[in-house]
Every structure is written in C-alpha cells, then in structure tokens.
Amino acid sequence: MSGVPYRPWSFETKVHEGAEATVSRGEWLGKPAMLKLRKPKGYRNPDLDNRLTKSRMAVEARALSRLQKRNFPSPSLFYVDHQDSLIIISEIEGLPLFEVMANGNLGEDALSRVGGIIRRLHENGVSHGDLTTHNIMIDPSGEIFLIDFGLAKISPELENLGQDLQVLNECLTASHSEYPGAIEKVVSGYISFSTSVPDVPDSGDVTLRFDEIRNRVRYLG
Ligand SMILES: Nc1ncnc2c1ncn2[C@@H]1O[C@H](COP(=O)(O)OP(=O)(O)O)[C@@H](O)[C@H]1O
Numbered sequence: 001m002s003g004v005p006y007r008p009w010s011f012e013t014k015v016h017e018g019a020e021a022t023v024s025r026g027e028w029l030g031k032p033a034m035l036k037l038r039k040p041k042g043y044r045n046p047d048l049d050n051r052l053t054k055s056r057m058a059v060e061a062r063a064l065s066r067l068q069k070r071n072f073p074s075p076s077l078f079y080v081d082h083q084d085s086l087i088i089i090s091e092i093e094g095l096p097l098f099e100v101m102a103n104g105n106l107g108e109d110a111l112s113r114v115g116g117i118i119r120r121l122h123e124n125g126v127s128h129g130d131l132t133t134h135n136i137m138i139d140p141s142g143e144i145f146l147i148d149f150g151l152a153k154i155s156p157e158l159e160n161l162g163q164d165l166q167v168l169n170e171c172l173t174a175s176h177s178e179y180p181g182a183i184e185k186v187v188s189g190y191i192s193f194s195t196s197v198p199d200v201p202d203s204g205d206v207t208l209r210f211d212e213i214r215n216r217v218r219y220l221g
C-alpha cells in the first residue's frame with residue numbers, strides 16, 4: 001500500500017436536513033451511498049435525548065440488516081457508528097412516492113405493488129412505524145423500496161401492522177387527495193400478495209385491525 005490515507009466515505013452533497021436526521025449523498029468504497037446522521041432533538045433532558053437518538057439509529061441498523069439478509073427491497077447497510085449515531089447505507093436510485101404521485105407519474109399497478117411490499121415487510125417480522133409517501137421510493141424500472149426504519153419494530157404486534165396501513169392512509173388522504181381510492185388499491189395488494197407465515201398475523205386480520213383503527217380515528221376525530 002502507498003501512504004494514501006484510507007477514506008472509505010467520500011462526501012458529494014447534502015440531500016436532506018430534517019428535524020431528526022441529516023442525509024448526505026456520496027460514495028462508500030466507490031459505491032453510491034447515503035450517510036444518515038441522526039440529530040438530538042434538543043429536549044430539555046440531554047441524556048434522554050441522546051438515548052432516544054441512539055436507539056432510533058440502532059433500531060434502523062438492526063431492521064436494515066435483518067431485511068438485507070432476506071433480500072427485502074430496502075437500502076443495504078454498509079457501516080454503523082453507534083457512538084456518533086450515523087449509518088451509511090446504499091443509495092436507492094429513484095424518487096419518493098410523494099413526488100411520483102405529485103407529478104402524476106404513478107404507474108397503473110404501483111399502489112397495489114406498494115401494498116405487496118408492505119405485506120412482505122410484515123411477513124419478514126418487521127413493522128415500519130412511519131410509512132408515509134416520503135419513505136417509499138420507486139426506481140426508474142418501477143421497483144418499490146422502503147427506507148427510514150428508525151421507528152421500526154421487530155416482532156411487531158397486530159396493532160403495529162394495522163398502524164402501518166393507517167399511517168399510509170392518513171398520508172394519502174392528507175397529501176394525495178387527487179388519487180381517490182388509493183388506500184383501497186394498497187390494501188388489495190396487501191391481501192393479494194400475502195402468504196401464510198408462522199407467527200405473523202394473516203393479511204385478513206391486519207386489514208380488519210386497520211379498519212378498526214380507521215373507524216376509531218373517525219369517531220374520535
Ligand atoms: N438510501 C437512500 N437512497 C436514496 N435517498 C435516500 C436514502 N435514504 C434517505 N434518502 C433521502 O433522504 C430523505 C430523508 O431520509 P430518511 O431516512 O427518510 O430520514 P428522516 O428520518 O429524516 O425522514 C428521504 O426522504 C430520501 O429522499
């Protein structure tokens with residue numbers, strides 16, 4: 001080896017500065033990658049704040065590594081730094097579903113395939129926890145990926161699975177009202193792509209729970 005410093009990460013641009021995380025694009029060992037740095041939220045108790053930040057990052061790393069082993073369409077985990085609350089993950093070369101829908105470029109069967117991917121996530125023993133149209137990506141060939149697993153649960157309860165559909169339902173209603181019937185397409189994909197997996201609630205039980213949650217919210221709201 002020459003005396004060249006070893007720098008596996010090379011930074012290109014910052015792509016997202018959110019309340020919770022900063023995301024940059026670059027390369028990890030020459031591969032297109034994203035560096036996600038979780039930020040403390042500035043709560044009054046800095047110790048608690050730090051613990052929450054670290055736990056979300058650890059949860060995301062754990063969920064991604066589990067999903068990667070099962071060939072699930074989510075980013076690959078390249079590197080984790082628990083001390084600095086950062087992860088480096090593969091770049092998904094696509095657009096958030098939010099933009100695809102806003103631009104009117106949604107393919108005919110895309111929402112049903114989104115439902116299929118959500119079911120596949122659940123059959124792998126993971127709930128997402130924040131399934132908005134910003135956390136679902138579509139690549140140029142139409143393939144669907146899920147990102148942002150900081151609120152995921154491994155071995156979730158039926159309620160967590162129903163909540164995934166409800167979060168997406170609320171997002172579709174609030175931000176994509178120009179697509180009436182969108183959640184019904186997602187739900188029909190969720191059911192039609194489902195198989196029976198030991199220890200995972202059947203798709204019928206999940207959609208029933210989703211209907212219950214939806215009605216609960218309607219009556220309260
Ligand atoms: N692996 C990835 N490939 C491509 N873009 C990504 C990737 N991860 C994050 N992004 C982009 O950065 C944004 C924020 O990342 P996300 O993981 O959702 O963080 P936050 O917790 O702040 O929502 C995403 O909405 C997406 O546009």
Ligand SMILES: [Mg+2]
Nearest residue numbers: 134135147148
């Ligand atoms: Mg996000």
